[in-house]
Amino acid sequence: MRNDLNDEKLDRLFAAARKAVHYREGIEYGFENRVMARIRAEGERQSSFLLWSWRFIPVFASVVIVLGIWIYSTRYSSTADLTTLTRVGNEDTTMVAFLAGE
Amino acid sequence: MTVLMEEQKDEDLIKATLSGDDESFAELVRRHKRKVFSIVARFARNDAELDDISQEVFIKVYQTLKKFRGEAPFEHWVSKITINACYDELRKRRREGYDVPLDDVSFSLGDSPRENMAGSEALEILRPALARLRPQDRMVITLLNLEEKSIKDVAALTGWSEANVKVRAFRARKELKRILEGNNEE
Numbered sequence: 001m002r003n004d005l006n007d008e009k010l011d012r013l014f015a016a017a018r019k020a021v022h023y024r025e026g027i028e029y030g031f032e033n034r035v036m037a038r039i040r041a042e043g044e045r046q047s048s049f050l051l052w053s054w055r056f057i058p059v060f061a062s063v064v065i066v067l068g069i070w071i072y073s074t075r076y077s078s079t080a081d082l083t084t085l086t087r088v089g090n091e092d093t094t095m096v097a098f099l100a101g102e
Numbered sequence: 103m104t105v106l107m108e109e110q111k112d113e114d115l116i117k118a119t120l121s122g123d124d125e126s127f128a129e130l131v132r133r134h135k136r137k138v139f140s141i142v143a144r145f146a147r148n149d150a151e152l153d154d155i156s157q158e159v160f161i162k163v164y165q166t167l168k169k170f171r172g173e174a175p176f177e178h179w180v181s182k183i184t185i186n187a188c189y190d191e192l193r194k195r196r197r198e199g200y201d202v203p204l205d206d207v208s209f210s211l212g213d214s215p216r217e218n219m220a221g222s223e224a225l226e227i228l229r230p231a232l233a234r235l236r237p238q239d240r241m242v243i244t245l246l247n248l249e250e251k252s253i254k255d256v257a258a259l260t261g262w263s264e265a266n267v268k269v270r271a272f273r274a275r276k277e278l279k280r281i282l283e284g285n286n287e288e
Binding site: 010011013014016017018019020021022023024027028031032033034035036038039040042 | 131136139140146153157164220228250282
């Protein structure tokens with residue numbers, strides 16, 4: 001369906017819509033209490049998160065210590081790996097020399 | 103206590119809130135909720151959504167209260183946050199595909215809009231048409247034509263330049279007329 005609409009008609013439509021009551025006043029009832037309840041809940045959630053993160057500090061500290069020990073111990077094994085790599089490299093050199101008839 | 107609070111200026115209540123007095127913030131909500139409702143109701147699809155968006159607005163106000171410099175009235179600052187929340191909601195709907203499908207839009211202007219047309223009747227015609235506009239078009243039409251804001255006010259509320267508001271208003275009006283005329287072909 002096609003409706004012819006000029007600017008004047010559109011403005012009349014807007015003027016009529018402006019007069020309309022566009023929300024029920026009942027919705028205002030207790031609104032500030034609902035907002036404050038949400039703000040309090042949000043605050044409690046954040047403070048409990050902070051509290052829990054403080055409680056977890058010994059756990060985080062233990063993890064850091066364990067990681068430190070692990071990194072320290074793997075230093076020796078990485079040296080061993082280098083030795084192995086050198087040996088493997090020598091085997092390759094020997095193999096190349098053999099194949100080249102030297 | 104309540105009587106005293108009612109006599110206090112917004113600035114005093116803001117200071118008290120920042121010092122940790124939540125009851126002062128409740129008073130600020132009481133004072134400005136109608137303004138927020140009247141803006142949000144232009145965009146919300148039902149009472150639950152109206153309540154939810156309005157709550158989000160005041161939570162945002164509470165969380166960013168420290169940033170309020172007092173250069174403009176507190177009501178303007180709250181209105182700006184409200185407009186931003188509504189614009190975000192419109193964009194979210196658009197992303198999630200909650201627009202009104204073409205087939206669901208059915209309206210006939212006939213001889214209307216008459217001089218004495220009822221407001222509810224006008225809203226019934228306008229709402230589905232507005233729902234089909236792009237978020238920025240709906241925002242500019244709502245603020246200029248329904249909330250009767252000036253170009254300057256719309257620019258201040260949305261953060262767009264005045265020239266941009268004018269261009270968007272022109273395009274939005276043209277698009278709305280096209281929708282209302284039932285001429286849906288591109």
